[in-house]
Amino acid sequence: MVDNINSSESAESTYDILQNAAGEILLMIKQRRGGPENPRFVYDGGETALLYRSRESSVFLGGINAEARVPLKRVDEILVAEIDGDEVAREYVVPVRIVRDLKVVLS
Secondary structure (H helix, E strand, C coil): CEEEEEEEECCCCEEEEEEECCCCEEEEEECCCCCCCCCEEEECCCCCEEEEEECCEEEEECCCCHHHHHHHHHCCEEEEEEEECCEEEEEEEEEEEECCCHHHHHC
């Protein structure tokens, strides 16, 4: 069983965060140009996160549901699936880096 613990549609990004019974997290985003190079998921436990895909590409995730925050802080890695239409264009495992304040990291 997979629970959708967050769904967001905004001008910048559309994403879903899903969790299976084992507590593993799947982040689904629209396909981006170029593949990931040393990707990282940077998160401070609040309503925003940053998926750093490569030097040229990152995805800002805003409006993270309160229900998704604790599970995101408990995992060491997430699976990212980039979606093109109804197909998975690519998938990759990304380590989670918990920071004190994402705003400090971004500045």
